[in-house]
Amino acid sequence: MQIMTTPRLNLNKISLEDAPFYLELINNPSWHQYIGDRGIRTLEQAKQFLLAGPIKMQEQYGYSSYIVRLNSTAEAIGICGFFKRDYLADADLGYALLPQFAGLGYAQEAASAALTYAKQTLGLTKLFAITDEDNQRSIKLLQSIGFKFVETYSKGKVSSVFTLDL
Numbered sequence: 001m002q003i004m005t006t007p008r009l010n011l012n013k014i015s016l017e018d019a020p021f022y023l024e025l026i027n028n029p030s031w032h033q034y035i036g037d038r039g040i041r042t043l044e045q046a047k048q049f050l051l052a053g054p055i056k057m058q059e060q061y062g063y064s065s066y067i068v069r070l071n072s073t074a075e076a077i078g079i080c081g082f083f084k085r086d087y088l089a090d091a092d093l094g095y096a097l098l099p100q101f102a103g104l105g106y107a108q109e110a111a112s113a114a115l116t117y118a119k120q121t122l123g124l125t126k127l128f129a130i131t132d133e134d135n136q137r138s139i140k141l142l143q144s145i146g147f148k149f150v151e152t153y154s155k156g157k158v159s160s161v162f163t164l165d166l
Contacts, residue, residue: 003066004113011066011080011110011117014054018067019046021076030099034132036157057084063122065094068110077101080110082118082127087155090126091118093147093164108141115145119166129162 004011014022023046025031026038040046054064065081078097085092093114095107118124129147131138139160143149147162 004117005071006109006113008071009106009110009113010069010071010074011113012069013058014050014065014067014079016047016050016055018076019043019050021067022046022050022079025079025096025098028099030102031096034135034138035096054081060084061091063091063118066114068095068097068106077106078110080107080114082114082122082124085128088128088130090128090163091124093118093127093129102137108144111141112145115164115166125166127164127166129164130159131162133158133160 001013002010003013020043023040023043026035026040026046038049040049058064061084063082065079065083067076068078068080069076078095078101080095081093082091083094093111095111097107115127118127129142130153131142133152142162145164147164150161150163153159153161
């Protein structure tokens with residue numbers, strides 16, 4: 001189900017049919033480097049993660065991460081959306097793309113659309129974003145769409161925490 005559209009992208013609710021793509025995405029080296037290894041190696045594990053994570057989150061909170069697809073081909077290229085984390089008071093904006101689609105402006109396009117959706121449709125008034133402190137590309141993207149650095153956070157990895165009032 002389509003949630004948002006931009007000139008080049010569609011963001012859709014995640015479903016179990018997205019498990020093969022999700023398995024590929026979370027096992028690429030950049031995901032492991034900047035987000036972490038989730039230990040998900042099989043299609044069945046990916047399906048279970050989607051059920052317990054994004055699909056459940058969508059049911060509970062009315063938002064989750066969404067599959068990012070190219071308008072031109074419907075090819076899945078990444079995820080972008082919102083996460084509810086126990087240690088944050090408000091939703092967390094997150095995004096990740098397959099490496100071959102990085103650096104082409106897709107992450108910024110998807111994240112900007114997600115901010116509009118958060119404010120206009122979800123009625124959110126504040127967002128957080130967390131990124132590995134070494135992920136300079138992500139830090140620049142967050143700052144370019146208005147997020148401000150708040151603090152350094154350490155939960156296994158050292159991360160930078162950003163916030164944005166919508």
